[in-house]
């Protein structure tokens with residue numbers, strides 16, 4: 001039985017090359033939950049195969065800065081020379097509809113979300129080893145060597161902030177990692193503070209009982 005609950009805001013971070021996108025796609029295959037992906041805006045140029053409005057909204061630096069001024073972002077950060085941000089329109093509406101909204105963002109932005117929406121769930125996707133991560137970054141071939149080095153450097157700093165997250169999900173295998181996230185989503189929904197109100201209204205119990 002599913003209680004009529006607000007959806008979860010799920011923040012996923014982890015170093016470049018750890019496979020966050022692949023884990024997220026595996027997660028979305030579970031039909032038990034209605035996941036929506038929050039499409040970020042960035043000033044980074046598209047990689048081969050990336051589609052505007054699907055992978056990111058690709059905009060110019062001027063356009064991004066205009067939106068910062070207009071207060072259009074839930075959070076934003078600079079990452080290896082480019083801006084990235086989460087458009088804040090729609091997020092609340094999705095959560096109210098019971099959808100699980102997934103943000104795939106770097107650490108600095110995640111900390112801003114922690115301040116603004118403290119009941120979000122924070123997941124850090126970790127590689128099984130440093131070597132595995134670096135091999136992936138070196139072999140995926142989508143960046144020039146300087147960018148790869150900068151991303152490795154950034155990864156080292158992100159490891160140091162993993163303790164700020166609620167859960168560490170080691171991505172040893174994509175399906176394993178997605179299973180672990182589903183377990184977290186189920187447990188978070190079952191938390192008393194999230195479920196008591198809808199449970200009481202379902203049973204028509206006086207909401208003030210025991211306060």
Ligand code: 5GP
Pocket residue numbers: 013014015016040041044075076077079084085086104105106107108109110
């Ligand atoms: P990439 O260039 O590899 O697509 O993304 C670089 C980093 O920016 C990744 O860690 C990615 O999760 C993060 N990122 C993507 N969108 C956002 C966003 O909206 N806000 C923040 N703060 N980081 C983002």
